[in-house]
Each structure stands twice: as C-alpha cells, then as structure tokens.
Amino acid sequence: MLAEGCKAAPAWYVRRDWEDGRLAPNEHVPLEVSSVTKVYPGGVQALDQVSFRISPGERACLLGPNGAGKTTLIRLLTGALRPSSGQVSLFGLGVEDPGFLQAKRRVGIVPQSPGMYRDLTVDDFLQLVRDLYGRGNIPEVVEAFGLGPFRSRRMAELSGGMQRRLSMAAALVSSPEVLLLDEPTVGLDPVATREVHTFLRKVMPGRTVLLCTHNLAEAEALCESAVILRQGKVLLHERIATLRQRIQPVLVLRATQGPERLAEALAGQGLTLTREEDAVHVHVADAAAQAPGMLRHLLGAGVDVYECRVVTPSLEDLFLDVVGASDARA
Numbered sequence: 001m002l003a004e005g006c007k008a009a010p011a012w013y014v015r016r017d018w019e020d021g022r023l024a025p026n027e028h029v030p031l032e033v034s035s036v037t038k039v040y041p042g043g044v045q046a047l048d049q050v051s052f053r054i055s056p057g058e059r060a061c062l063l064g065p066n067g068a069g070k071t072t073l074i075r076l077l078t079g080a081l082r083p084s085s086g087q088v089s090l091f092g093l094g095v096e097d098p099g100f101l102q103a104k105r106r107v108g109i110v111p112q113s114p115g116m117y118r119d120l121t122v123d124d125f126l127q128l129v130r131d132l133y134g135r136g137n138i139p140e141v142v143e144a145f146g147l148g149p150f151r152s153r154r155m156a157e158l159s160g161g162m163q164r165r166l167s168m169a170a171a172l173v174s175s176p177e178v179l180l181l182d183e184p185t186v187g188l189d190p191v192a193t194r195e196v197h198t199f200l201r202k203v204m205p206g207r208t209v210l211l212c213t214h215n216l217a218e219a220e221a222l223c224e225s226a227v228i229l230r231q232g233k234v235l236l237h238e239r240i241a242t243l244r245q246r247i248q249p250v251l252v253l254r255a256t257q258g259p260e261r262l263a264e265a266l267a268g269q270g271l272t273l274t275r276e277e278d279a280v281h282v283h284v285a286d287a288a289a290q291a292p293g294m295l296r297h298l299l300g301a302g303v304d305v306y307e308c309r310v311v312t313p314s315l316e317d318l319f320l321d322v323v324g325a326s327d328a329r330a
C-alpha cells in the first residue's frame with residue numbers, strides 16, 4: 001500500500017493482518033476501512049479495495065483530487081452508505097455488529113450543510129442531536145461556540161459561518177472521542193474560515209479526527225497525518241512530517257549581479273539549480289549545513305547575495321508530488 005518512493009511506514013500505518021488483505025478488527029482502532037470497494041448503481045466504481053486505520057488520537061486529513069472518492073468514504077464511515085464489499089468499522093465494530101450504534105455514538109460528524117434540518121431552531125436542533133446520542137450538554141456547547149444569541153433562530157436563517165459553528169457544536173454535544181469533518185470550511189469567507197479553525201483547534205486535541213478537505217493549508221494547520229486518495233485507491237497514509245522529508249527544501253538566492261551570474265558561480269558543484277525569474281533555487285538536503293559554505297563560495301567568486309531564504313515544502317508541494325508521481329505512473 002505504501003506508494004513507491006515512500007519512506008518507512010510509521011507504526012500506525014496500514015498493516016495487512018489477514019491474508020486476503022483485510023485488517024483484523026480492533027476495538028482500540030476508532031476508524032477502520034478494510035478492503036472497501038464501492039460501486040454505485042450504474043456501475044461507477046468510487047472506491048477500490050481501500051484499507052487504512054486511524055489510530056486513537058491521530059489527526060488525519062483525507063485528501064485527493066476531484067472524484068477520488070473522499071465523499072464516498074466519509075459517507076461510508078458515517079453509515080450513510082454501505083460498501084459493495086469490504087468492511088467499515090468504528091472501534092472494531094462493523095455495521096452488522098450489534099454494538100455498532102453504540103460505537104457510532106462515540107463519533108461526532110460535521111457535515112458540509114445542515115441538510116434536512118434547516119427549519120429547526122438552533123435549540124431544537126441541538127436537543128434533537130442530544131436525544132439521538134442519548135446524552136450531551138447543550139449549555140456547554142452553546143457557550144463554547146458562542147451560540148447564545150442565536151438559540152431561537154431557524155437554521156436556514158443563519159449565515160454560512162454560523163451554520164458551520166452550529167454543525168460543530170452539534171457534533172460535540174455528546175463529547176465524542178472521534179470527529180469526522182466533511183470540508184468544514186468549504187464556501188466560507190476567510191474570516192469565517194479562520195473562526196472555524198480557531199474552534200477546531202480548541203476541540204481537536206485529545207480526539208481522533210478525520211478531516212476531509214480540499215484546503216491543503218487547512219489540512220496542514222490542523223492535522224499531522226494524511227491519507228491521499230486517487231481514483232478510488234489509497235496512494236499513501238503517512239505523517240506529514242515524514243512526507244516532507246521526501247522533498248528537499250529549497251534555498252532561494254538573489255544576487256546583485258543577477259541570476260545568470262549566480263547560477264554560473266554555482267555550476268559544477270553538484271547542486272540541482274532551477275531559475276525562477278530573478279532568483280535561483282538550489283535544492284539542498286540540509287540548508288543549515290550547506291548554505292554558509294555556498295554563500296562563502298559566492299562571495300569569493302564576486303557574487304553579492306542580497307537574499308538567501310530557506311523554503312520548506314508545503315503540503316501542496318507534497319500533494320502535487322505524490323499525485324503527480326502517481327499520474328505519471330498511470
């Protein structure tokens with residue numbers, strides 16, 4: 001399952017415990033997808049033998065290009081869809097198991113929209129959720145998410161940002177151990193997006209999280225691991241820090257004498273150079289170790305460097321690297 005070129009798998013990486021590729025069910029694993037295939041009526045195959053586990057306390061993002069199967073996977077995990085084959089389990093229990101409903105009560109779900117509940121007031125909706133979960137502290141979430149002034153407001157009358165706040169509050173009413181977040185900031189303006197991130201930062205620590213998003217900055221800010229899907233398959237499941245080691249940082253250099261002279265002075269040193277407008281990018285394994293010698297060499301060669309900046313790869317760079325490499329192989 002580890003994509004070509006990936007480094008050693010972390011401890012929680014997918015382990016194939018059963019010979020047929022399925023994972024052995026484990027009550028200590030909050031979210032588990034084992035050899036799941038989903039074919040929609042009409043024949044579209046959205047997921048193809050997908051397996052991964054999200055460990056307790058892991059905060060993972062679910063990434064992938066359009067049509068990769070992310071929404072399908074989230075809907076399978078929420079129980080809204082059934083797999084065509086394979087097993088989705090929460091705390092080791094599959095949908096057919098008698099304790100599945102109990103396991104589901106340990107999972108809070110933040111959907112993209114309030115769906116069919118638009119006509120309920122904020123209070124009605126939170127009470128409905130508390131009744132469904134059989135427990136919960138409404139005043140606590142109303143306070144935590146600043147919903148006090150809106151309690152008698154119909155959900156349809158709330159702004160997009162406020163609806164999202166309510167969705168998060170509802171997901172947390174029962175103090176779940178797991179949070180499933182389906183694009184929590186899609187369609188929100190930057191102010192509302194920041195507000196959602198602030199709330200999420202408060203509630204995510206200590207919980208297991210799977211965050212489906214297209215916003216890679218959001219994923220990077222909130223999660224420490226990534227599951228990348230493409231065309232219904234898992235390309236990788238890895239720590240973001242480990243992923244980052246796959247791409248070298250870049251030293252961005254600018255000199256008074258211009259990029260040609262800079263590149264000329266660095267030629268023949270076994271470095272990978274790329275020219276970006278008036279800068280030269282040097283790919284380095286260890287910027288702190290290599291930059292001082294490089295700058296001394298340039299100064300000695302009569303090149304006056306006025307900018308030397310280390311750029312570490314972003315999750316976007318990593319995503320493009322992983323998905324691009326997979327596209328090239330396809």
Ligand SMILES: Nc1ncnc2c1ncn2[C@@H]1O[C@H](COP(=O)(O)OP(=O)(O)OP(=O)(O)O)[C@@H](O)[C@H]1O
Binds near residue numbers: 065
């Ligand atoms: N209800 C459905 N009936 C038939 N095909 C579907 C249905 N829902 C999704 N699909 C197809 O399944 C595949 C995966 O779709 P899915 O929505 O899960 O991907 P996604 O990664 O969430 O995409 P996006 O990022 O664009 O939201 C796509 O080819 C899509 O067209």
